[in-house]
Amino acid sequence: MKWKRSERLVDMTRHLLENPHSLIPLTFFSERHHAAKSSISEDLVIIKETFEESGTGRLVTVSGAAGGVKYIPEVTETEVREVMALIKENLGRSDRLLPGGYLYMTDFLGNPKIMDRVGKVFASAFADANIEVIMTVATKGIPIANAIARHLNVPVVIVRRDSKVTEGSTVSINYVSGSTRRIQTMVLSKRSMKSGQRVLITDDFMKAGGTMAGMKNLLEEFDCELAGAAVLVEAEHTEEVLVDNYLSLVKLRTMNEKDRTIELEEGNYFTKGGKTQ
């Protein structure tokens, strides 16, 4: 079947969006669409310009025999501000206050559209950081990790609190929880990572950063490298933060159980140099 340009544009756009951070040889498209490479190159210029205009991301062309085109998901500053506003508005509702000063976020983390946008923001921030693995701790960090991973096209590894028979041999560490100062355990399957891999750690909530610091220690056990840290919500804290470089989307300033008020503000994303298009 011979494809028209209009059909090629639709199909190539789909293929690029479904395969972020993957180098696609031009021959893939020219064979699939029975079109000359010169036509494919012209199509790619149209897609590239439209993606840039709409704030979807970059198309990077690599020339030469091993060349091709790669779609890098990116977000605009406006999109980041919109996502921040959405989180602030949604998590700021007073019925999210739980006894003991906890914030109910489970439904928010279960919303696939919001998670997709959050994932794309962090994937954009770390687009050039050569991330090879996303690491999180079960359970609430998983949707964020999955969303970032899809946009960066890298695997997710999930740290557990206890050892499971289905994980095979594991590496286990003890660490001190930042806020409660209790000793806790983290367990990760030995097969999860290879030494030398660059890892982005992520979680839904960070106070003093004990969990993040625990993941950092675990990385050392695997001879892996901390390439970045991403948290959805960071909380105001008086203790020393146990991880230095992290990006957050919002910051929880105060929660007042008596007045039923939650005060949220923008996180450190922009001040810490979170990239946008």
Place this chain on the structure above:
Amino acid sequence: MKWKRSERLVDMTRHLLENPHSLIPLTFFSERHHAAKSSISEDLVIIKETFEESGTGRLVTVSGAAGGVKYIPEVTETEVREVMALIKENLGRSDRLLPGGYLYMTDFLGNPKIMDRVGKVFASAFADANIEVIMTVATKGIPIANAIARHLNVPVVIVRRDSKVTEGSTVSINYVSGSTRRIQTMVLSKRSMKSGQRVLITDDFMKAGGTMAGMKNLLEEFDCELAGAAVLVEAEHTEEVLVDNYLSLVKLRTMNEKDRTIELEEGNYFTKGGKTQ
């Protein structure tokens, strides 16, 4: 800015793919692209035909004042067979055999591209089932639940084994594990679901179906309706299966620890009427 047809096609394709199962009014596109509705309708015909030709899914047009266009992700039979073959090939490697006759699947579940394809297959199967919620049990089912949810545009709820302070008030049930006959507990936040919602339950692995049956019981506590069940791998079992209608992608026939062999075959997807394009 005035958009050319070629640019509109790229941008509309992106917007539709990013918003599955969402009704988008034609005025959204005509305003965004400064184009007449008749031009937008012509664009949609091209996208619709290309999506059908490439096995991406359906575009459904709803006419009238509250009308618009909706993208329904669907897969072809070929795609389902490819996904099944991929799972069989990958999970059939002998180094996945763990002591005690368990199968190591964690890395497979951490692969975002594979999970995306698995999610789309199940979203396609249940595209017309009016699913309102995807439910799974922590931890290994979560990536599958997230992937299905993204393609169906519905929230995920995660059942836990124990109660967490960040979940607020919870509903807890006891159930009998299918294979070990042990009493186990399932906990779900009270705010997770509204009564009457139609729920798709999913998990990575099912033997006698105790976990699935447990989720079914939990649905009853919430006055919710079981709308379907989806499992990645079902295992051969001699006991009665505790859930009747489920779709599986592959079936684990035998695992032999001595010979280090794993035998997998296609699941019941096609025999149970799993829909394709």
